[in-house]
Amino acid sequence: MTAPGTAAPTLAEREAAALLPVYRRRPVEFVRGRGTxxxxxxxxxxxxFLSGLSVTSLGHAHPAVTAAVTAQIQRLVHVSNLFLTAPQVELAERLAVTLGWPDGRSFFANSGAEANxxxxxxxxxHGKRLHPAKVKVVALQGGFHGRLLGTLLLTGDPAKHTPFQPLGSWVTHVPHDDPQALEDAVDDDTCAVWVEVLQAEGGVRPVPAAVLAAARDACDRHGALLVADEVxxxxxxxxxxxxxxTAGVTPDVVCLAKALANGLPIGAIVVRGVAAGAFGPGDxxxxxxxxxVVAAAANAVLATIDTEDLVARAGExxxxxTERLADLGANNDLVAGTRGRGLLQALVLTAPVAGEVAAAALQWxxxxxxxxPDAVRLAPALIVDDDDVDAMAARLAGALAQVEREGAGAS
Ligand SMILES: Cc1ncc(COP(=O)(O)O)c(C=O)c1O
Known part of the structure; x- marks a missing residue:
């Protein structure tokens, strides 16, 4: 309630009063989305060009997702996993096809951290079935796998661990670009090796193919499972x-979330081979x-990506x-280069002004x-077209010029 004569609090002020302060939010309120x-x-x-952190891959308000969700919500929303529901089974079948794993079996959760x-x-x-001490995990420095207590320990960023210690000591982190360090860290007590093929939150950093190959090789030699976090x-x-x-190695488990249901909360693991027998009822x-509802959305997402050939489009x-970002680099002293591939790329800056650039971009x-601190991420929807990419480049050029003009200051 607002007392007479006083201004109503802004949404930002209400947010500060009502929510725990774990997010540094930009001062913009989005109310609607369509496409890109x-x-x-x-x-x-x-x-x-962020897609809600690589989530809304079909763009906002995609009609296929809206139709699938609307139809399902009118029919049946929830019964629990004590009973059969067709959309979930269909989703597991579709995932096995997209992975090329006829023996792939899924488990569904609600987020990327829950999938991990x-x-x-x-x-x-799986490890404990082989021998009781086989519980150790090897993961990569700079990897990000979530913020639950287990996935936080798995995440290769000590600064994120410190406030929440003790977290345990069953994870060993090795550099993301050192195949030998990875091979050396894996032994018979290792139950799993965890990798992202491209470390997204870690700065859009591709993991070298040699590290992925070393991970597969070490897992095979020591009876461990290779987990690819593809959230x-x-x-x-x-x-x-x-x-x-595209990496030439096949994991035993993949973790998925984010784009799978175009913005509805979902997490999934798909498991192949012997590992698919690790869980039994109640585990x-x-x-x-x-x-x-979320499974209906995900089925619509996978069907649309397939029929509209959006995987190939993402590559194109x-x-x-990449070209437009390289052009920007050629014309701007603030740009050091680019990283990433497909529709997950970063513009790397010559100074730690990424916050200022993102803030200026919002104004543009x-x-x-x-x-x-020194890289901005670009993760547009898979439906982006040439005009969108060109418009992004023009707006980002404006933002970079603004930051250069104003100098590093407030973001
Ligand atoms: C590779 C990876 N794994 C796990 C997560 C955690 O996902 P969530 O925030 O849905 O828990 C993220 C989130 O950014 C991620 O990028």
Whole structure:
């Protein structure tokens, strides 16, 4: 309630009073989205090159997802996993096809961290069946796998661990670009090796093929499972259904989330081979996981990516994105280069001003984020076209020039 004569609090002020302060939010309220465009409360149009952190891959308000969700919500929303529901089974079947794993079996959760957590339990269960001490995990420095207590320990960023210690000591982190260090870290007590083929939150950093090959080799030699966290890279974003498909190694488990249901909360693991026998009834569960509405959305997403050939399009548009970012670099002293591939790329800066660049981009009607202090991430929807990529480049050029003009200051 507002007392007479006093101004009503802004949404930002209400947020500060009502929510725990874990997010540093930009001062914009989005109220609507369509395709690659977002609209704020003042009616201003923004070009979305972040996709809600690599989530809305079909763009906003995609009619196929809207239709599938609407039809399912009118029919049945929830019954729990004590009963059969067709959308969930169909989704598991579709995932097995996109992975090329006829024996692939899925478990559904509600987020990327939950998917990784499920994989942690599965790999530990698998290891302990082989021998009781086989519970250790090797992961990469700079990797990000979530913020639950298990996935936080798995995440290769000590600064994120410190406030929450003790987290345990069953994870060893090795450099993301050192195959020998990885081979040396894996032994007979290792139940799993965890990799992202491209470290997204870690700064859009591709992991060298030699490291992925070393991970596969070490797992095979020591009876461990290779887990590919494709929460951010999967479902077409890199110009392949899954990043590992271009890396020449096949994991035993993939973790998925983000783009799978175009913005509805979902997480999934898909497991192949012997590892698919690790869980039995009661070993893991989720009340909401893979419920009919989110599964219907995900089925619509996978069908649309398939029929509209969006995986190939992501590769094609990714090449245009690389070119436009390189052009920007050629004309701007603030730009050091680019990283990434497909539709997950970073513009690397010569100074730690990524926050300022992202803030300026918002003023220019472009949504991106500062993935590290010196790099901004671009992760547009898979439906972007040439005009969108060119418009992004024009707006980002304006933002970079503004930051150069104003100098590093407030973001
Ligand atoms: C590779 C990867 N794994 C796991 C997660 C955690 O996902 P969520 O935020 O849905 O828990 C993320 C989130 O950015 C991610 O990029």
């Amino acid at each position: 465009r977002l609209f704020d409360a003042d009616g201003r149009e923004h070009l979305d 957590e499920a994989a942690l339990k599965l790999t530990r269960r 951010q890279t999967g479902v077409g974003r890199l110009g392949a259904w899954y990043g590992w498909q 893991h569960a989720s009340t909401f996981g893979g419920g009919p 548009m990714g090449r245009r994105l 009607g472009l949504v991106i984020n500062d993935v590290t």
